[in-house]
Amino acid sequence: MNTHKILFNSNVVIQRFSHSGNFVNPLKSPTPSFPTTCQKYQPISASAPPAATTARHHFHTYSSSSHMAAPTSDDDRISRITSAIRVIPDFPKPGILFQDITTLLLDPVAFKDTIDLFVERYKDKDISVVAGVEARGFIFGPPIALAIGAKFVPMRKPNKLPGPVISEEYSLEYGKDKIEMHVGAVEAGDRALVIDDLIATGGTLCAAINLLERVGAHVVECACVIELPELKGRDRLGDKPLFVLVS
């Protein structure tokens, strides 16, 4: 049997390839700030009183210790996170207001606050696996998993994961889609969190929950940065709790 060495090189330095042809002239100096020509998203409840629904809290703790700088209140953190998200109209198609989290990722304080808010919520809940839905769930899931010492399991579109997988089909507005998870990644008895950047109709999250439950995991909660409440994803999750930062 032919075997391959896997080279792990902790000092990977890539030789700069010189490009002939295909080199494009640099753009003129880009605008200093990230363009926000589209209407800012107006949050419904960024500073509203706590909602009555389960598992959705709005913290109002504030330390007033005079011995050290007061930690940023949760409301301030949520406010900063909300402002960092931008809305792109008519993407991916006309009529859709797309909630773009990439601007959040350009604000290291707001991005860190996002992760911290999730970590604070889950660190004492004995979560053993964080499942992140491709692709934006891959951005938020791993930092949470690392902070709480849990496994990270990617849930992917078909044919991306190598080796044996299990699949779950789900309905779209028109047609169907599928997500996959590796066989053996999650075990019976694992306590799982499902992470994605946003919940809309809840179809993808439901498929993710099903995959985890099929292998015997207990889905403790779904967590998203953004909820679009008018699409009623929360209802579609049924008895599975949902926690979001912005809705």
Place this chain on the structure above:
Amino acid sequence: MSTGDNPDTTGRIKSALRVIPNFPKPGIMFQDITTLLLDPKAFKDTIDLFVERYKHEHISVIAGIEARGFIFGPPIALAIGAKFVPLRKPKKLPGEVISEKYILEYGSDCLEMHVGAVESGDRALIVDDLIATGGTLCAAMNLLERAGAEVVECACVIEVPELKDLIDYLQFD
């Protein structure tokens, strides 16, 4: 002593990787990092190795290549206080983008980045799980340089075997 000096650390990371033969097509030995992500200590050590290397390099932006670069890039960015910029396949990023085409074995593909995400003078790191031919990483470097950033380094968990070894393998049998 930094994490990188400890052979147990890198040994554990290496053992956590797995190879899947004949994926995505016959003859390819696919290096799978998902098993690394199932070992919290090895995953943390992986991130720590990169963070230790870059934390004093004044890196202002980490660009991660879709999709597995999204797993390793953000934890590094968070630890060193840098922006994270996703580099994506076409039509995934909303709003204004710049594109860079690159050549595949058969045909070509394209990588996109948001206009304005990276600024002139940004010091950038590009992160992906693996480097094979380097085509995708080159496209990524071009995107960042076109936006005026300085690409300080590219960082990957895995470098696939030398091209020469690959050719030997493919000729075996």
